[in-house]
Amino acid sequence: MSNKRIETKCLHSGYSPKNGEPRMLPIVQSTTFKYESSKEMGDLFDLKADGYFYSRLANPTNDAVAAKIADLEGGVAAILTSSGQAANFYAIFNIAGAGDHIVASSAIYGGTFNLISVTMKKMGIDATFIAPDSSYEEICAAIRPNTKAVFGEVLANPSLAILDIETFAKAAHDNGIPLIVDNTFPTPINCRPFEFGADIVTHSTSKYMDGHATVVGGVVVDSGNFEWSKYPEKFACIVDPDPSYHGISYTEQFGRGAYITKLTAQLMRDLGSIPSAMNAFLLNLGLETLHVRVERHCQNALKIAKYLESNEKITWVNYPGLESNKYYGLAKKYLPNGSSGVISFGVKGGREAATVFMDSLKLCTVATHVADAKTCLLHPASTTHRQLNDEQLIECGTTPDLIRLSVGIENADDIIEDIQQALNLI
Ligand SMILES: *Cc1c(COP(=O)(O)O)cnc(C)c1O
Numbered sequence: 401m402s403n404k405r406i407e408t409k410c411l412h413s414g415y416s417p418k419n420g421e422p423r424m425l426p427i428v429q430s431t432t433f434k435y436e437s438s439k440e441m442g443d444l445f446d447l448k449a450d451g452y453f454y455s456r457l458a459n460p461t462n463d464a465v466a467a468k469i470a471d472l473e474g475g476v477a478a479i480l481t482s483s484g485q486a487a488n489f490y491a492i493f494n495i496a497g498a499g500d501h502i503v504a505s506s507a508i509y510g511g512t513f514n515l516i517s518v519t520m521k522k523m524g525i526d527a528t529f530i531a532p533d534s535s536y537e538e539i540c541a542a543i544r545p546n547t548k549a550v551f552g553e554v555l556a557n558p559s560l561a562i563l564d565i566e567t568f569a570k571a572a573h574d575n576g577i578p579l580i581v582d583n584t585f586p587t588p589i590n591c592r593p594f595e596f597g598a599d600i601v602t603h604s605t606s607k608y609m610d611g612h613a614t615v616v617g618g619v620v621v622d623s624g625n626f627e628w629s630k631y632p633e634k635f636a637c638i639v640d641p642d643p644s645y646h647g648i649s650y651t652e653q654f655g656r657g658a659y660i661t662k663l664t665a666q667l668m669r670d671l672g673s674i675p676s677a678m679n680a681f682l683l684n685l686g687l688e689t690l691h692v693r694v695e696r697h698c699q700n701a702l703k704i705a706k707y708l709e710s711n712e713k714i715t716w717v718n719y720p721g722l723e724s725n726k727y728y729g730l731a732k733k734y735l736p737n738g739s740s741g742v743i744s745f746g747v748k749g750g751r752e753a754a755t756v757f758m759d760s761l762k763l764c765t766v767a768t769h770v771a772d773a774k775t776c777l778l779h780p781a782s783t784t785h786r787q788l789n790d791e792q793l794i795e796c797g798t799t800p801d802l803i804r805l806s807v808g809i810e811n812a813d814d815i816i817e818d819i820q821q822a823l824n825l826i
Pocket of ligand 1: 483484485486509511512553557582584585603604605606607616617618
């Protein structure tokens, strides 16, 4: 489908039924696959032949959905994971181990920040966090001889900072390492990071890709562009023969498919965070309408951001599509069709006023989720961060009055009316 436009790919990539086959992607609910001889099965184990033998490593439903996402991003290969957390862990752990180091933007999802700063640190992988607005020189200065990757979020959750992908990619490449970016919020509809030099893309598919808050999932996509074998010492793990796979070299045997093959053959084999075929099927249903939903999320969010900006009970609005926004310039460059449905704003009157506002909403629901079809909001100071005082809140990048609004695909005027009636009660 690589010659088709992205809207068409959302519907048709990854699965092309032949004559008389099911129109919808079949759910292959089977752990195992049958073979006539041990030799045939043996060749699959040795990665000498293509095929399925056990769903922990590969399953036809999952593969079709991964192929669709790879096509949407313009990559060569992808693999689904059971969550976005697993996707980011695998993407980094595939090329970094004990004694290594990574450089990461500090403006990233809280779960990913903990993964990198706590759990991966326990595994012996050190990290340096740098500001998302770091210059080329500042990024280069954070890179060490044992640094294996640079990591960031294209549109950060929840700060909505936009990563200057080209600058981060150049700094990474000039130091012989890949740039890994989490593209969850923009989705490939609004940004395809490979076009700007990123090497690996990850997603929490639990957000817009599924889009209906039904399945937790993730995906790792490879552009196939990073030349691992140019740095055989730094990336010996992917270039050198793998003793756990009969001495094959992933780069020699799989070329541009080396990274995803290694991730599947080693990490999925040993750690096994795969989604069920049923969940992959549900994700595929979401992907079929991704282009339609993302466009509407962005239209609604821009309209609501402008309404909030002009309301006297609102102190500030953070939405990259607003001309007043710090990231408006980067948004025009990397996200010309819109950023996402997520907005944050402050209500006059701080913590108390925000609580009254939240409790008065009727249509918009209070939920910790973001990026699904129904509008939802979260006031961190009275929920996820309620144990923190005002100073502590500011220290961890939020404020007592901050409300995170995930705009859904309802009629924007109904959302605005609900917000207005709640603001009237403050
Ligand atoms: C939600 C999220 C994750 C984690 O994904 P899960 O599917 O919840 O495990 C990672 N990155 C970003 C940007 C997210 O929004």
